Amino acid sequence: MPQAKNPKLSSWDVVYALNMAIACLITYWIMTHTLSRFVDESSDFLGGMWAVVATVFVFRETRLxxxxxxxxxxxATCVSFALCLLYLLLFPFTPAGMAALIALGTLVMALLGRRDDIVTVGITTVVVMVVAAMSPADAWQQPLLRLADTMVGIAVGVACRWVGSFLFYKCVGEQAP
Structure with missing residues (x-):
């Protein structure tokens, strides 16, 4: 069994962790306070959670x-959004419909040459469709809401990642990744 190394944390590692936590908190606050005017409490929490997932997803080691x-x-979210919205405007949720959308999303991403993003399309489609099944009266709204959640999460995550990196460089004088 290989020996596990115990690397030391750098000041950048600490700043990166705090920056991600702050970005997630900002994202959650924006979504729950924005959505609460338009949706019920469970949709509000789901929107906050889904936006935070997007924020975490975009927090990478370098700005690029x-x-x-x-x-x-x-x-990936736009592909899932388009497929789910079209489906939910025409049909109610069914497990077979969800599976068909996952297959279609996979094919679309393959045609776009974005095979690495097939997983994201699949996960997004599952979330949208299962939430649509839980609230069938407004099922068609779920793709729209999840697109909004994702866009806010991406924007806040990328912005905080870039700002945090910039501030680290200015304050510490080291180049952040």
Whole structure:
């Protein structure tokens, strides 16, 4: 069994962790305070959670990777959004319908040459469809809400990642990744 190394944390590691936590808190606050005017409490919490997931998803080791992850997340969410919205405007949730959308999303991403983002399309589709099943009266709204959640999470995550990196460089004088 290989020996596990015990690396030391750098000042950047601590700043990165705090920056991500702050970004997630900002994202959650924005979504729960914005959505609460339009949706019930459970949708409000779901929106906050889904936006925070997007924020965490885009927090990467470098600013460029963070931006790239944000773009990838947005493309995958838009594919899922389009497929789920069209489906839910025409049909109610069914497990077979969800499976068909996952297959279609996979094919679309393969055609777009974005095979690494197939997982994100699949996860997004599952979340949208299961939430639509839980609230069938307004099922068609779920893709719209999850798109909004994701866009806020991406924007806050990328912005906080870039600002945190910039401030670290200015305050400490070291180049942050």
């Amino acid at each position: 990777r963070s931006l790239s992850a944000g773009i990838a997340r947005l493309i």
